[in-house]
Amino acid sequence: MATKEELIQELSNAIISCKKDTVLAAVEKAKQVMEPAEIIDKGLAAGMNQVGILFERGKLFLPHVMMAADAMTAGVKALEADMPAGSGSKKLGVIVNGTVEGDVHDIGKSIVSTMLQSAGFEVHDVGRDVPLRDFIEKAKEVGANMIGLSALMTTTLPGQRGVIELLKEEGLRDKVKVMVGGAPATQAWADKIGADCYAENASEAVAKAKELLL
Template sequence: MGDDFKQMKEQVQAGEAEKLKELIKKALASKVAPMEIIEKALRPAMEEVGQKFETLEIFLPEMIMAADAMAAGVEILRPLLAAAGGEKKVGRVVLGTVSGDVHRIGKDIVRIMLEGAGFDVTDAGHDVPDDTFLAKVKELKPDILGLSALMTTTMQNIPRVIEALKAEGLRGKVKVIVGGAPVLSDWAKQIGSDGYGENAVQAVSVSKKLVG
């Protein structure tokens, strides 16, 4: 199966979702375990994509294509993993774009990268009211709450969510990571977040450290 896993990795990195799905279906028909496909093909492929993005060997369009291909492959495997008792997760994350902000592409890439790294991710969506974040934290008890903002006018809603967590006695129960185009590392520290991701790769790295 080594060659098959190699081909899957190549199709993820090339953003070839349909070809990847065919390879996965072929492997499943040959009784390859869904978890083995993730661990030996999909996850390593996205790790390499992340490394190449960090070193500027590839750029955002290629990363999005790879992330979309990865997501297509995971969709085939997810029900099989659930039926088999599920994949062992690194940690649980609730992710969303704050109130007033309808941007979603960056958040969606972070979600796919986190899932590829083994996190159980609940996507709260975009333009998420503060109360919804609080409700998700209470209900799901995540290890991490990820808050995204893509505009300077909406990034001010990030510290508002953090303050709301404090008011509800939840701040000590969840780590908060923040990101988005206008968000900077120093500002993230000033507002009391636990971590900052300049991009999806860093968001995964920070999340791993927080649950490690």
Template sequence: MTKNELWEKIKHSIIDGNKVDAVALAQEAVDLKVDLTEVIESGYVPGIQKVGDMWENGEYFLPELITSAECMKAAMDILQPEMEKIHIKAHTQGRVIIGTITGDIHDIGKNLVSSLLSANGFDVIDLGADVKLEDFIQTAQDREADLICVSALLTTTMLGQRRLIELLREQELYDRFKIMVGGAPVNRQWAQDIGAHGYAENAMTAVKAAKDLL
């Protein structure tokens, strides 16, 4: 198999959402001792980009999008430890702390954003659901994050987004991180009102908004 053939196979495993192939090809690349940076840049990234294009064109909907993102993540879970072994740092778009806000256990939207950010080259630290405000701030500091993404589904819990930003201001950390908010009741006006840097109304626009912010 030539390199180009390998890139094509990898690309299609992502486009088709075939996790078995996506993982097997990552392992094959490791075994063949191919340049893993090239594997990512020439195989997996073009695959997920094509998926994004298909979403934009209305050919792919959420199930395809998320499946492909999960395939991407599964492949990266094979490749990244191998790269670390030989001290190669995978190119990243930035480090993101993401979670659903305290008091709120609705995390499907947050999970979509998390998967897609991860698939699109962000280093994502997902804190899960019902995350305390202090935990967002502490993790962001400890892990030197670039972006904090806070999701809320309820009109009651979305108030926590405002509180988080107030806390960041009080601790003089507001300028250190970018803050992005999302969730069903959240809109652009709310994001502006509370002083969030970014807002996205769905998972794909979240990827774009994150890229624009960093």
């Protein structure tokens, strides 16, 4: 029987192999002993970060990154059934979550949506490359208590500030909390733009959302 460390390594290596079948097999194996959140955070996401590093060093090319991204999405999907939407009858809060305009990176954002949902929040995932005003319109439509904003590029990060400015314009800033995330976002950035919180990963996003909304 493989140890947890070996399984984590296997998950990460499977993502680096860029092969969907290898990832799905590693996920099936890990599921016997590990929680879905741990499989995603410690195994799959760690592998994807490694892919990013290899890409930056010119050891992997864009088609590999796209294949790894597909494999990662399939791996997370295979775990969704094990993370049923929060069971309590009362929802913990309503959250609109998406990736800002100009940015098509959605793997991390989707993991955050899935984990928030399984923690018991009502999540409206508005997708990727989302026009800033659409976050506001969706928040109004569903009566959101929080907006989650993902940005994976330094060039799209300012979109997070843009949504906060729009909330102020609409007189909604004190009614809707804003949580920001994505690789280039930091606590210092969140403070600078006046976001309510920053979270480094999906587990932290759940903890911070609970802190702010409960």
